[in-house]
Amino acid sequence: MFDRRLLTHFDWVLILTVCLIAAVGIFNLFSATASWPAGVTPIYIKQAYWLAIGMVIALLVCALDYRHLEYAGFFLYGLTISLLVFVLLFGKTSMGATRWIDLGPFNLQPSEVMKIVIIITLARYFSGRNHFPGYSLRDLLVPSALLGLPALLIIKQPDLGTAMLVLFIGISMALFAGVRKSALIVLAFCGTAAIWGGWFLLHDYQKERIRTFLNPERDPLGSGYHIIQSKIAVGSGGFFGKGFMQGTQSQLSFLPERHTDFAFSVFAEEWGFAGSLALLLVYLFLIIWGIYIARRASDRFGMFLALGVVAMLFWHIVINLGMVIGLLPVVGVPLPLFSYGGTSMVTTMIGVGLLLNVSMRRFIF
Amino acid sequence: MALDPAGGTPGLKNRFLLFSLFAIAIFLLLLCRLWYLQVISVDRYKSLSEKNRTRYVPIAASRGPIFDRNGKLLVDNRPSFDVSIMRQDVEDRDLLLQRLATYIDADGQELRQRWEEGKRFPVYRPITVAEDVDRDTMEKVQENSVDLPGMLIGVHPARAYPYGDSAAHLFGYLGEVTERQLRDLGDEGYRAGDLVGKSGIEALLEPYLRGREGLRRLEVDVKGKELRQTQVREPVPGNRVFLTIDHELQLATEAAFGDQAGAAVALDVRTGEVLALVSRPAFNPALFARGITGPEWTELLQDARHPLQDKAIKGLYPPGSTFKIVVALAALEAGVITPSFTVDCDGSFTLGDSTFRCWKKRGHGRTDLKKALRESCDVWFYRVGLELGIDRLSEMAFELGLGHSTGIALQGEKGGLIPTRQWKQKRFNAPWYDGETVIAAIGQGYVLTTPLQLAVMTAAVANGGNVLRPQIVKRIEDWQGTIRKESSAETLNVAHLDESNLAAVRGALEAVVNEPHGTGWATHFEKITVAGKTGTSQVVRRKSDEEEEQGRDGVPYRFRDHGLFVAYAPAEDPEIAVTVVVEHGSHGGSAAAPIARAMFEKYFGLAEETSVPATPVVGD
Numbered sequence: 009m010f011d012r013r014l015l016t017h018f019d020w021v022l023i024l025t026v027c028l029i030a031a032v033g034i035f036n037l038f039s040a041t042a043s044w045p046a047g048v049t050p051i052y053i054k055q056a057y058w059l060a061i062g063m064v065i066a067l068l069v070c071a072l073d074y075r076h077l078e079y080a081g082f083f084l085y086g087l088t089i090s091l092l093v094f095v096l097l098f099g100k101t102s103m104g105a106t107r108w109i110d111l112g113p114f115n116l117q118p119s120e121v122m123k124i125v126i127i128i129t130l131a132r133y134f135s136g137r138n139h140f141p142g143y144s145l146r147d148l149l150v151p152s153a154l155l156g157l158p159a160l161l162i163i164k165q166p167d168l169g170t171a172m173l174v175l176f177i178g179i180s181m182a183l184f185a186g187v188r189k190s191a192l193i194v195l196a197f198c199g200t201a202a203i204w205g206g207w208f209l210l211h212d213y214q215k216e217r218i219r220t221f222l223n224p225e226r227d228p229l230g231s232g233y234h235i236i237q238s239k240i241a242v243g244s245g246g247f248f249g250k251g252f253m254q255g256t257q258s259q260l261s262f263l264p265e266r267h268t269d270f271a272f273s274v275f276a277e278e279w280g281f282a283g284s285l286a287l288l289l290v291y292l293f294l295i296i297w298g299i300y301i302a303r304r305a306s307d308r309f310g311m312f313l314a315l316g317v318v319a320m321l322f323w324h325i326v327i328n329l330g331m332v333i334g335l336l337p338v339v340g341v342p343l344p345l346f347s348y349g350g351t352s353m354v355t356t357m358i359g360v361g362l363l364l365n366v367s368m369r370r371f372i373f
Numbered sequence: 374m375a376l377d378p379a380g381g382t383p384g385l386k387n388r389f390l391l392f393s394l395f396a397i398a399i400f401l402l403l404l405c406r407l408w409y410l411q412v413i414s415v416d417r418y419k420s421l422s423e424k425n426r427t428r429y430v431p432i433a434a435s436r437g438p439i440f441d442r443n444g445k446l447l448v449d450n451r452p453s454f455d456v457s458i459m460r461q462d463v464e465d466r467d468l469l470l471q472r473l474a475t476y477i478d479a480d481g482q483e484l485r486q487r488w489e490e491g492k493r494f495p496v497y498r499p500i501t502v503a504e505d506v507d508r509d510t511m512e513k514v515q516e517n518s519v520d521l522p523g524m525l526i527g528v529h530p531a532r533a534y535p536y537g538d539s540a541a542h543l544f545g546y547l548g549e550v551t552e553r554q555l556r557d558l559g560d561e562g563y564r565a566g567d568l569v570g571k572s573g574i575e576a577l578l579e580p581y582l583r584g585r586e587g588l589r590r591l592e593v594d595v596k597g598k599e600l601r602q603t604q605v606r607e608p609v610p611g612n613r614v615f616l617t618i619d620h621e622l623q624l625a626t627e628a629a630f631g632d633q634a635g636a637a638v639a640l641d642v643r644t645g646e647v648l649a650l651v652s653r654p655a656f657n658p659a660l661f662a663r664g665i666t667g668p669e670w671t672e673l674l675q676d677a678r679h680p681l682q683d684k685a686i687k688g689l690y691p692p693g694s695t696f697k698i699v700v701a702l703a704a705l706e707a708g709v710i711t712p713s714f715t716v717d718c719d720g721s722f723t724l725g726d727s728t729f730r731c732w733k734k735r736g737h738g739r740t741d742l743k744k745a746l747r748e749s750c751d752v753w754f755y756r757v758g759l760e761l762g763i764d765r766l767s768e769m770a771f772e773l774g775l776g777h778s779t780g781i782a783l784q785g786e787k788g789g790l791i792p793t794r795q796w797k798q799k800r801f802n803a804p805w806y807d808g809e810t811v812i813a814a815i816g817q818g819y820v821l822t823t824p825l826q827l828a829v830m831t832a833a834v835a836n837g838g839n840v841l842r843p844q845i846v847k848r849i850e851d852w853q854g855t856i857r858k859e860s861s862a863e864t865l866n867v868a869h870l871d872e873s874n875l876a877a878v879r880g881a882l883e884a885v886v887n888e889p890h891g892t893g894w895a896t897h898f899e900k901i902t903v904a905g906k907t908g909t910s911q912v913v914r915r916k917s918d919e920e921e922e923q924g925r926d927g928v929p930y931r932f933r934d935h936g937l938f939v940a941y942a943p944a945e946d947p948e949i950a951v952t953v954v955v956e957h958g959s960h961g962g963s964a965a966a967p968i969a970r971a972m973f974e975k976y977f978g979l980a981e982e983t984s985v986p987a988t989p990v991v992g993d
Contacts, residue, residue, distance in 0.1 A: 224515055243410040257422055281411040285404060292400045296393055303389045315392075319817050326399055346753025 019301070019367035024295050026345060026360055030059050033271065033346035039253045040266045040274040051267050051348050058350050062357030069361025073369060078309045081132035085154070088125045091118035092161040119162045119170045120351055124358050126174055127181070127316030129154055134185040135308035142186035145194060151182055168214055169339040173323055180319035181312060218337050237263050238270050239334045241277040242284075247332075249280030262324065267348045269340055273332045289327075295322050301367045310366040317359040324356075377521050431564075432604075434584030435530040437611030439544060439574060441620035442646075442847050444725050446535065448544050449477055453531035453663075454511040456524065457499035458488065463523035470502075472521060477503050499525050505663045532662040538655040540623055542683035543616070543845070545573020546661035562586070571661075573683070574614065577782055581849050581857070610852040617646035617847045617860070622975050626651045629971035633964070635935075635955040636684035638828040639972055642941060642950045644839030644862040645832070647781070649951075649972065650825075652684040673763035678814050678956075686786040690891070690954055693908030694749045695939045696770075696816025698834060698878060703741060703769035704757045705874035712742045712877040718752040732909075746881035747891045749907065758814020763805055766813060767791045772868040774829040774840040775822055780865060781843040789826050792819035817911060825919075828952040831939040834952075835904075835947035837875065838868040860870040882906055883944045895966035896940060901977055903949075905940025905969065907962045933957035936964035942973055949976055 037052040077084075095118050099178070133151055155178035162171040207215070250256065255277035257263045262282035266274050276284045298318035305311040321344055328343040330336035342352040389938040410418065439448035456477060463469055470488065474481040484502050490501030506514075515526060532547060547568040554569065562585075563569070569583075570576035587608030619639075626637050628651045639649040656673055673681050682688065704710045720736035722729045731737065731751040737744065745753035758766060770776055776791030790796075792813060794805040812818035822830075825843060831839045842863040849858040882904035886893040892907040911934050936958030951969050956963025974980065 075783055184392065186385070186388070201786045239410060240418050240421045243408070243414050244422035245411055246419065247412055276407070276411065281407055284407050284411070288404060288407075292396065295396045299389055299393050299396070322396060322399075326403070329403050333403070333410060334402075335406055 013371060014368050016162075017368040017371060019364050021136075022294075022297060022301070022360070022363055022367060025290065026299065027261050029287075029290055029294070029345045032275075034059070035252075035269055036271060036275045036278075036346065037280060037348055038269060039255070042253055050122055055348050055353075058353040062360075065354060066357040066361035066364060069358055070364035070368065072289070072365075074310060074313060074362060074365040075307070075369075077128050077313070078135070079131050081128045084125050085129040088118055089158060089161070091116075092122065092158060094118075096161065096164060117351060119158075119165065119167055119174075120355050122158045122162065122174055122179065123170070123320055124362075126155065126158060126178055127313060127320065127359075127362075129318055130178055130181045131309055131312035133179060142188040144180070144188050145191045145193065148182065150193065151178070154181075155179075166211060166214075169327075169341050172339070173320070173327070174343065176323040177316060177319045180323070181316050184315050185190045198216075234265065234270065234338050235334050238273040238332045241270075241273040242333055244266070245277040245280045245284075247281045249276075249278050249283055252278055254275075255279060269328065269338075269342055269347060270332050271347045272343055273330060275346075278330075291325050295325075298363055301363055304369050304370045305366050310369070314363055314366045317362050320359055321356070333365050379988055407494060409473070417735075418733075423566045430760050432587035433529040433607045434608040435610045436449075436532065436584060436780065437578075437582040437613050437852070439582075440613065440615045441618045441623075442648075443619065444615070445620050447540065447616070447618075447620060449533045450530035450534065451533040452528050453505045454508070455501050455527040455529065456503040456511075456514060457501040457507060457527055459499045459523050459525055460488075460492075461523075469521060469523060470606055472517075473502065473514075473524065476521075477506055477510050479503055483744045490814060492629060493558060499527070501527070506530065506783075507993060532658070534658050534662070535661075536620070536624070537629055538646060538651065538657050540618065540620070540684070541655040541658045542652045543573050543618070543650050544658060545575040545577075546571055546658050546662065547575055552698045555896055560855075561762065572785075573783065576784060578612075578614055578828060578846070578849070581612040582614065584852075585609040600635070607991055613850045613852065615649065615847045615850070617641075617844050619648045619976075622972060623651060625650045625975035626968065626972050627653065627655075629968040630955075633953050633955050634678045635953070635960060635965075636688055636824040637951065637972070638685050638824050639949055639951045639976070640828045640832045640841075640843060642832040642835040642841075644844065645829075645851055646844045646860075647848070648949065648976070650685050650845070652682070652688070654678050655667045656680045658784045683783070683785070684954070685824045685958075686781060686783055687953065689787055689789060690776075690824070690935055690937065691818075691820055691910035692816040692822045692827060693910035693935070693937050694751075694816060695827055695906050695908035695937050695952075696820060696822075696938070697746060697749065697754050697814075698816050698882070698906055699773055699775070699830065700758055700761065700766060700774075701746060701878050701881070702759065702834075702870060702874065703766050704761045705742075705877065706769065706869070706871060707761055707765045709760050710742070710757055712874075714748075714757070715739055715741045716745070716753045716756050718750050720813070722752045722755040724755075724811060729808075729811055742877060743881040743884055746878070746906065747884040749885075749892050754814045755811045758810050759807060761810075761814075763792065763794065763810045763813060766810070768794045769868075772840070772866060773833050774866065778827055779823075779829050779843050781825060786825070787823050789823055790821040790827075817906060824954045827937070827939050827954075828950055831941055831952060832947075832950040833868060834875070834879065835941035835950050836868040837872075839864050840866040840868060879904060881943065882940075886940070892962045893938065893966055894942065896938075896970045896973060898973065898979060901973070902941055903940050903942040903945040903969075903973060904944040905938060905966070907960070907966060908937035908939070909960050910935045910937060912957070921931055933959050936960045936962075938962075938965035938969050940966075940969050940973075942977070949973075 029245045034052050034055050040328075041051045073175075133154065154177065159171045159175050159178075162174060172280060201298065210218075237257060241255065241263050244250070245255070255274060257273070257277050263270055263273055263277075272284075272287075275287065279287075295318055298314060298321065302314035302318065305314055324341055324344045327339065327341045328334060328347070328362050331338055331341065342349055344352065344356040425809070435450045438446060438450065439445055456473065458469070466488070470481055470484045473479070474484055477756075479502075488500055511526060514521070514524070518524060518526075534541075534544070546680050548571040550563050550567045550569045554563070570579040575582065585608065588605040590605050592604045609828055622639060626639070626649050630637070630651065632654075634653055636653070637649060637651040638647065640646065641648055654676075660669055716739075717736040718731055718733075718740050719729050722731070722732050729751070732749065736752070737748055737750040740748075740750045740753045742753075744750065751813045767776070770791040778788040791807075792809070797803060797805050797809075797819075809818055811818055829840060829843060831846070840894045842865050844860045846858070846860055848856055848860065850856050883902060885891040885907070886903045886905050891897075893903075895904045896903045896905060912932055934957070936953075936955040938953045939951070941947045951972050953965040953968045955964040955968065
């Protein structure tokens with residue numbers, strides 16, 4: 009049963025915004041990796057492949073009515089939780105971290121899958137209940153458990169960055185669903201205490217990173233080097249930038265990880281404040297448009313689903329940018345659509361597919 | 374017409390606005406920061422980027438040395454000279470590479486290729502184009518460095534092995550850190566090109582041996598000339614590792630093997646400390662230290678005698694008649710027999726339609742426990758094994774430490790195989806047959822053990838039933854001599870063995886070595902009493918004895934039987950247990966026992982006792 013209205017309501021604004029950012033990203037990768045040896049497939053070509061694969065995935069995701077997900081929600085959740093447990097028990101361990109399940113040609117990273125699944129699960133949970141004037145502490149027990157379990161499993165791997173993102177997505181959705189003021193105050197207090205107490209649970213290398221963030225000169229060859237060089241790259245770009253392929257920091261390879269987590273530094277160096285401003289405005293537009301999609305959704309599940317995806321994109325963008333301009337510690341979070349990487353591209357495009365899905369079914373109920 | 378799901382809840386509508394405003398506020402914050410970096414502080418960062426010629430050069434920490442239990446230095450470091458290129462300082466690449474090629478006697482094409490490969494690393498990281506050049510070359514290059522702008526000579530410590538391939542498997546080797554390890558160990562300060570332990574002690578104790586690299590801050594001018602140099606951090610050498618190995622014993626054992634392939638283990642029966650861990654043939658770890666070449670690696674991999682495999686912990690062999698110790702103890706403990714239980718051996722044993730032969734065609738005649746072990750009568754054990762049954766047999770084997778890994782700290786230890794009914798059901802989906810029990814009773818069939826497991830079993834028999842975890846690291850000290858870690862004896866299991874039963878078996882094992890018809894006569898000494906058991910494990914099952922007889926010396930090497938020998942000494946108050954496996958050595962008594970003899974001679978200081986047996990007894 010194909011509805012013609014689906015085509016007429018296809019969200020061209022969203023897909024064009026995504027394509028615009030990804031195209032700028034590929035251009036930027038071309039510059040960032042220009043000094044790499046010829047011979048192997050260039051990174052920017054690979055990223056273009058990933059974008060194409062991502063597009064196909066997004067279209068597949070939006071083809072199936074999102075309302076089916078409402079029923080699959082808890083099943084997907086259970087499945088992903090078992091994958092996370094499986095990974096802890098039998099996953100590919102390589103000296104310290106266990107994050108992957110070896111599926112032959114590629115490695116599956118269940119923590120990445122969890123980012124999407126937690127959105128679906130919590131959307132299902134919050135859409136079914138309409139509390140006024142908001143959730144009390146007691147009402148929040150179930151969603152907290154739903155969120156806390158995967159977060160703990162991911163921290164155990166250990167993968168603090170992903171665990172934090174899953175938490176941020178969940179908390180954003182809960183705040184949107186509405187939390188009573190009294191509960192909010194208690195939670196804020198507990199949160200502060202938890203962060204303070206959490207310091208003692210961190211691995212030594214994680215503490216070291218935070219110390220290095222506070223004082224990059226501590227470890228000028230390790231992650232401190234990243235921050236120092238990234239700030240020099242961004243700062244020396246000036247207002248108009250050094251020009252495409254002219255960034256000395258990136259072209260002379262002072263800037264590490266410049267095709268992945270620090271891709272934005274390359275962009276900021278070569279296009280200056282003007283370019284950064286433009287890119288940030290497009291990202292901001294993407295976020296606002298996502299909230300608009302949530303606002304127009306035809307049911308509560310779609311609304312929460314869209315909002316969860318927006319939260320995922322938002323926190324990735326903010327944490328990555330905060331990191332490369334020295335506002336946040338180096339945690340290895342990629343910039344969606346901009347950093348090179350298949351995993352990040354696929355996760356992002358599944359999210360985009362869900363947004364498209366909710367957006368084009370806004371008149372169908 | 375749009376339905377408004379948010380309409381029903383007051384506050385939800387506002388929250389859309391609130392969330393949008395929050396997003397805008399955060400983005401404004403990011404933009405403020407960008408404004409601060411790119412507009413307000415632009416001059417500072419511009420000049421920093423122009424002066425970005427501060428280099429941090431790591432100072433390699435020397436890797437911890439490895440000693441034996443007596444403090445004899447086994448693995449050391451030596452200076453190794455590398456020629457590398459700092460790309461950002463090179464004026465004319467082709468000229469530089471061409472000149473370098475003549476000085477260091479290398480192929481210009483290869484240097485160019487190394488350069489291209491190195492380009493994937495950041496510019497501040499020098500590209501190494503020649504490793505481990507000799508001192509003369511290094512001096513020649515040094516003298517001409519004025520003509521070679523961008524060229525650097527690096528000195529870093531490399532592993533040195535004063536004793537060649539001795540204990541190579543135990544030490545293991547180093548190799549470049551892999552991409553995957555790099556991703557996971559990045560937080561530990563590893564960088565591309567770093568060396569990490571890939572096997573053996575080097576891998577096991579990587580965090581202890583590594584040390585912490587120092588850091589030097591170099592400031593250079595536009596032409597790459599060093600202006601200033603400050604030491605930011607002193608390197609900390611790696612910890613000193615003392616193994617439980619007695620290297621004199623290790624060397625003597627290796628020498629006794631000659632060209633033969635196989636493995637030997639010596640354990641202190643009181644502590645479980647490994648005194649020797651030998652696997653032959655071995656590889657030369659120095660190859661890895663200077664960077665092994667493709668052809669060398671392929672040759673090692675394809676060698677039919679597997680020089681890369683540590684046969685002492687990874688080699689799986691049917692224990693053959695050495696397993697009869699386990700069968701005898703199991704039967705005594707189960708009450709199936711007493712030491713005086715007698716079988717009349719006529720050279721064969723019949724079960725249903727099958728006939729099982731004794732190694733001695735004419736038979737042993739009337740045989741009791743002592744004679745059965747001393748002369749390794751198969752028929753006696755066929756009978757006893759059948760009455761005992763596989764369940765009680767395998768249970769005793771497990772109790773004595775067989776069938777599962779011994780828990781030694783080294784990576785990749787094999788667990789061996791002790792068959793049970795459940796195992797066979799699961800593996801072959803078939804019931805257990807009595808004929809299989811009969812075969813298992815002489816250590817053939819499905820039974821598989823590693824030399825280390827046999828040593829642990831022998832040590833347990835010697836010390837009264839304590840199955841000890843083999844210890845390989847005696848202690849670890851930091852470079853100033855403070856003890857970081859020290860091993861202590863660890864009992865994994867105490868086998869339930871009645872003292873009189875144990876005494877009966879131990880008496881028989883003494884007879885194996887010290888009585889005229891014993892198969893282990895080759896380890897007979899005047900000054901100490903050795904107790905032991907020989908074994909032969911079949912590589913291929915032969916059709917009949919006739920073939921075996923005529924084939925003795927004509928059998929091709931790879932089909933020849935393995936020779937085994939397990940022993941402990943002194944029999945009255947045991948200190949040391951040894952296991953020797955000689956691959957394709959035909960017989961335990963003739964191939965393996967002489968090696969064990971050499972080990973006891975070294976351990977007890979019985980230099981060349983003259984009573985070398987005139988005629989080694991042929992027999993199983």
